Amino acid sequence: MQAPQDTKPRWERRKDARPQELLAAALDQFVERGYAATRLEDVAKHAGVSKGTLYLYFTNKEELFKAVVRESIVATIGQAEQDAAVFEGSSSELLRALLMRWWDQICATPIAGVTKLMLAEGHNFPELVKFHNEEVVARGSALITGVLQRGIASGEFRPVDPAVMTQVLIAPVMMLMMWTRSFMPACQMPPVDPHVFLDTFISTTLVGLEAPKP
Amino acid sequence: MQAPQDTKPRWERRKDARPQELLAAALDQFVERGYAATRLEDVAKHAGVSKGTLYLYFTNKEELFKAVVRESIVATIGQAEQDAAVFEGSSSELLRALLMRWWDQICATPIAGVTKLMLAEGHNFPELVKFHNEEVVARGSALITGVLQRGIASGEFRPVDPAVMTQVLIAPVMMLMMWTRSFMPACQMPPVDPHVFLDTFISTTLVGLEAPKP
Amino acid sequence: MQAPQDTKPRWERRKDARPQELLAAALDQFVERGYAATRLEDVAKHAGVSKGTLYLYFTNKEELFKAVVRESIVATIGQAEQDAAVFEGSSSELLRALLMRWWDQICATPIAGVTKLMLAEGHNFPELVKFHNEEVVARGSALITGVLQRGIASGEFRPVDPAVMTQVLIAPVMMLMMWTRSFMPACQMPPVDPHVFLDTFISTTLVGLEAPKP
Amino acid sequence: MQAPQDTKPRWERRKDARPQELLAAALDQFVERGYAATRLEDVAKHAGVSKGTLYLYFTNKEELFKAVVRESIVATIGQAEQDAAVFEGSSSELLRALLMRWWDQICATPIAGVTKLMLAEGHNFPELVKFHNEEVVARGSALITGVLQRGIASGEFRPVDPAVMTQVLIAPVMMLMMWTRSFMPACQMPPVDPHVFLDTFISTTLVGLEAPKP
DNA sequence: GATGAATGAGAATTCATTCAT
DNA sequence: TATGAATGAATTCTCATTCAT
Structure with a gap:
């Protein structure tokens, strides 16, 4: 036509x-x-x-698999870093924005599936896990750690260990990706709406992070 | 006969x-x-x-797989329910105790691998996912949901949605299991100690859950 | 049309x-x-x-193979016949000249490989073997048999069976071609110079062929 | 039964x-x-x-091929060496006996096929060619060279180069094996009886080797 | 019950051949 | 003519499953 x-x-x-x-x-x-x-x-x-x-x-099945992982990773990473660089609000708002945007941009994207692949098949492809860790996990973590450090320095957050808290913040989002890719298609689990889940998680955690009012 | x-x-x-x-x-x-x-x-x-x-x-490979999952699941779930039933402290303390014990009793055990299996292979075994959800996820969730409801009723917790918050509380523990099973053997990721991770996560979340002092 | x-x-x-x-x-x-x-x-x-x-x-791989064999064969065989027809020396000298020229003209050329092909692959291409036998083996043999018959008739050679002796004369030259194509590239075998080999072989055989002096 | x-x-x-x-x-x-x-x-x-x-x-096709070659070679070699060690007649008689026995024992034996394989496929299996050369060609050659040296030393043979003459003696027998395996099934070539061929070849060559009567 | 040799369906991979440009 | 992307039949190799002992 x-x-x-x-x-x-x-x-x-x-x-x-x-x-x-x-x-x-x-x-x-x-x-x-x-x-x-x-x-x-x-x-x-x-x-x-x-x-x-x-x-x-x-060349063969293994190379196809590696290409899939690398391609998906390379195609996605970088966007979040740009977003964070130009943000101007409070650390709380930035944190919320980052996690929400991460979710929205990654779940609409094949990279969410790659995360599942890495968790499920990583044992058999250590080089890929290394690559994934360096290109995705480490860079994503650095972003969040930076915001935490900024918030702690400004007195907005309690003086938590930024590295550990970064893991704590990442874990639910990753788990949500896994659930979405694994359980939900089969069994409606978890039955909550992703945005409600994320909002509840972020709100609760931000309250817990807030520096106590003197 | x-x-x-x-x-x-x-x-x-x-x-x-x-x-x-x-x-x-x-x-x-x-x-x-x-x-x-x-x-x-x-x-x-x-x-x-x-x-x-x-x-x-x-009978065959598939039945072996199902037996592995069922056997591991059945062996685990009853214990936590008994623990919760007799606990007497505050809801916060119970929540912390439940999550910590879950970690210690499941991650110290190869049974934790079943969680990984369910997430990684669940798509191909929907009945198993259903079974796993009913026998593990639902019962474990009910336990936590119950504690949340009790805390909310007593005024110890904010009036959050117990179902959603249950997911929020479960996710980091599951993620920690995945990390331990998948990334850590290959690439030392995450580099934090599981107990430190859990303590940070639980402490932060409990502060966030705490009902505001009037 | x-x-x-x-x-x-x-x-x-x-x-x-x-x-x-x-x-x-x-x-x-x-x-x-x-x-x-x-x-x-x-x-x-x-x-x-x-x-x-x-x-x-x-048309296809098989036709290409056949063309290779036919082309190489056709290009080669006529020359020797012309050479033999005009030769005027003793039968011994002609025999030596024929074998030496065969070697020089065929082994200096990739065409020698065709012999290897016929021996190695002939089983799967009976028509080609037939063609090769008729166009190369038979005509080449006839040449040598003719010289033997002439030598026997003139009393220069013992009264051997010309057909059998023809095979005996051909075999070492073919074997030398095979060795050159097969073993020498891989393993320096046989380590003798082709011309020394041929000279030794021809000289010895011509002495053996020589009619005993009365 | x-x-x-x-x-x-x-x-x-x-x-x-x-x-x-x-x-x-x-x-x-x-x-x-x-x-x-x-x-x-x-x-x-x-x-x-x-x-x-x-x-x-x-393990795979290549290993099967190698095993075929090695097995056949190992199973056959050694017999001729024993034969030669105990022989007592003249060098001419020993030479004739060795070559004839070689033919009879090798053509009745799978090793004849192995020779064809080595010539036809050697290029792609250099290790095998090396093994074959060491275990079959070198040992067989040494046997014949020894007889030649003995005959030259005793004045029975002309003072030829034993190494070169060894090749000359081996070549027709190998060629006969090739012919038997390759051309004869397809095209009756060479059409002579192997024993007649060998007898003609050996007789002629032995005359040529004979030391001239003074 | 236990064994492990044997099977054969199934998956990865290769390569001669086709065909639209 | 020439190209090279695409095809799919053919082949190697794997592994769940069987079964005689």
């Missing part, structure tokens, strides 16, 4: 987009079934190509 | 004869490698028996 | 346009790796063309 | 013999089709077992 390039034959039209299509299909399958249980034939089918085509772009 | 226990479901029928070693070895392998990547030959080797022997006790 | 040369067999019809580079590259690969292990992509790469181009000149 | 152990089930009866049966079937197929063109399923079928059984005994 609309664009003339849609009349190009499938073969040509997709040439450039192929790798991305393959990676997207592969990510879906890996997240849904796990690494070992994912059949390359299914990945190919979901990408609308034949088995052999996968091997034109990726 | 013979014994009335023959009418029990298969996985339970053989319970008496079923060596715990098989289940322990299977749990180890499933947690370490994931369901699909676990080879029954390895399970047998780790249990010190032959491959064929596994089939004397379990 | 068009040209009478369309009635020629396919492998010959395209002879004019068929780049010798394709055949040369294919010969190299077939000799080095064997028929089955040779990948058409490698042949194409060595010839500096794309995979598809091969199919413009050869 | 005869032995009671024939009533044992196939499964048990063959347990010990399995590896040898597999190696024999594999040798047949490798010699007939070449390494790359041999399908393991065919090897299995010829051995009367299933595909999977091969992998109980050999």
